[in-house]
Amino acid sequence: MHVKPRLKSQRGALRGRTHNSRAGRLLVASGIAVLLGAATALPVSGVSVTASSLLAAARHDAIAARSVHEVGLNEETTTTEKVENDIGVSAGEQRYRFSNGSSATVIALDSKGKAYIRGSAAALVDFFGLTISDPSSYANKWLLVTPSDPNYNSVAAATTLKSDFDLSLNLTGHLALGPVTSLLGASVRSIKGVVPAQEGTPSYTETVYISLKGKPLPLELIATVGGVSLKVTWSHWGESLKVAAPPSSIPEPVTATTA
Secondary structure (H helix, E strand, C coil), X not given: CCCCCCCCCCHHHHHCCCCCCCCCCEEEECCEEEEECECCCCCCCCCCXXXXXXXXXXXXXXXXXXXXXXXXEEECCCCEEEEEEEEECCEEEXXXXXXXXXXXEEEEEHHHXXXXXXXXXXXXXXCCCCCCCCHHHHCCCCEEECCCCCCHHHHHCCCEHHHHHHHHCXXXXXXXXXXXXXXXXXXXXXXXXXXXXXXXXXXXXXXXXXXXXXXXXXXXXXXXXXXXEEEEEEECCCCCCCCCCCCCCEECCCCCCCC
């Protein structure tokens, strides 16, 4: 997903990570064998649940969902960045708004190997990192990015359920499982862990809250990285989602390199 700290400078490091799917893997925790590939609803009481088992189950069921609506907010001392994402199995749309008034949109159709970016002149330079002499000539136009472009994976990152939750729920080290509590009207348990360091981004601590009603699904994520606070929420699981290519587009400028 989704919004990540320092959207332009950290974009590749925080949005572009990919990891092997855990679907079909046998997880044994607290004496319970949970086959990830079948239903993974975990008991809330009566049986011990570990942080790793709950996190793995939440990742699996999030990836297995048909769709989700995701809202992310980054806040620094002088800037605020918000993103709303509609994410499906093989396509997604991300809509960014920045406190300086600029905006950016990404539409990715993974099954077709196409991604489209659009933004104000400021967003093309500051967020997408286009190195062109006249960004205003490309402002608010749909630019096509294909897999042959070295920037494709960065652009399309976190626009499918798998890529988004492989990223968002990638916690390592000692995982701390919190008690049952209430958040946004739902019973949840928190899981705190460390997101590994990536190029340009140090490791940082992240806390994710997992809903305990029905299947264990992530509800909210919070983190702080180098003075940037991050909050992400997920809702509207499994609703009908249609992501379509824009009616027209032009190739991304060949002289451009995106961050």
